[in-house]
Amino acid sequence: MTSTRDRMLSACRKHIGYQERPDGWTRFGQWYADRHGNQAFARAPWCAAGLSYVAATLGLGKVVGEFAYTPSWAAWFRDNGRWHQSPKAGDLVFFDWQGTKNIPAIDHVGIVEAVLRDGRVVTIEFNTANACMRRVRSRATIAGFGRPAYPDVPVKPSKPKPVNPTEVAVKKLPTLKRGDKGWHVKTLTYLLMARDFAIDVEAIDDTTFTAYHEQGVKGIQAAAGIKTDGVVGPQTWAALLRVA
Amino acid sequence: MSEPLPPEPYGDAALTEDDGPQRVSQDPAAVYVSETEEADDDVDS
Numbered sequence: 001m002t003s004t005r006d007r008m009l010s011a012c013r014k015h016i017g018y019q020e021r022p023d024g025w026t027r028f029g030q031w032y033a034d035r036h037g038n039q040a041f042a043r044a045p046w047c048a049a050g051l052s053y054v055a056a057t058l059g060l061g062k063v064v065g066e067f068a069y070t071p072s073w074a075a076w077f078r079d080n081g082r083w084h085q086s087p088k089a090g091d092l093v094f095f096d097w098q099g100t101k102n103i104p105a106i107d108h109v110g111i112v113e114a115v116l117r118d119g120r121v122v123t124i125e126f127n128t129a130n131a132c133m134r135r136v137r138s139r140a141t142i143a144g145f146g147r148p149a150y151p152d153v154p155v156k157p158s159k160p161k162p163v164n165p166t167e168v169a170v171k172k173l174p175t176l177k178r179g180d181k182g183w184h185v186k187t188l189t190y191l192l193m194a195r196d197f198a199i200d201v202e203a204i205d206d207t208t209f210t211a212y213h214e215q216g217v218k219g220i221q222a223a224a225g226i227k228t229d230g231v232v233g234p235q236t237w238a239a240l241l242r243v244a
Numbered sequence: 245m246s247e248p249l250p251p252e253p254y255g256d257a258a259l260t261e262d263d264g265p266q267r268v269s270q271d272p273a274a275v276y277v278s279e280t281e282e283a284d285d286d287v288d289s
Binding site for chain 1: 260268270273276277
């Protein structure tokens, strides 16, 4: 079972190793520039844009936030009562290289991947040494942590629907109508008999769909509450096999 | 009002001695699990 927080972290990990171009351009900056109508962001510092990009691609933009300017992002967490001083995995970690706790002085942001026993945090950071990398950070330069309100509802990996072999078999059976011949008609004949529809197999060709078959099929269809057209399709086969 | 561009410097890793050695895998497939998950309610608002 995967939580939304784990999905966020997993998506961030996939970008580890990404590097900005020599001119400072990044796909994350370009994404932010396009969304906000300011192409200057395409070559701007991209620590916040990278995390915003990941959150948006997961549909978590309103939960995690979407910012390029780190002080604004930290203030958004503070104003929403989600600004903390103790970390948890999945928190956004805001740095001030001067070591203050002042939100306007914040320089950088990452996401907490793990909290070590000694209090340091393992982070994933976009735009650290011009790349997306995993770091270990002490608290010395950490101004605080923004805790997204990750939805509690876990995301279950979708499971394939169990295969019902009878349903599969029914889907493979042909549509039969009066005049059709073959061994499927013979199957129909004996299914009708099994359903107490009297057919004198000595008097008819049990491999030919006759008026007698049609009469029996209509009876089965009426009993099953489906269209009484005398044609054996998937619904009628299911009724004959009593799997519907 | 439009959002200001992010502040510089950003390209610097800005690591300190307190951070310690960076013995962390840069393999995207590597996963680190939190060792402490205590609830925290110290909201600074």
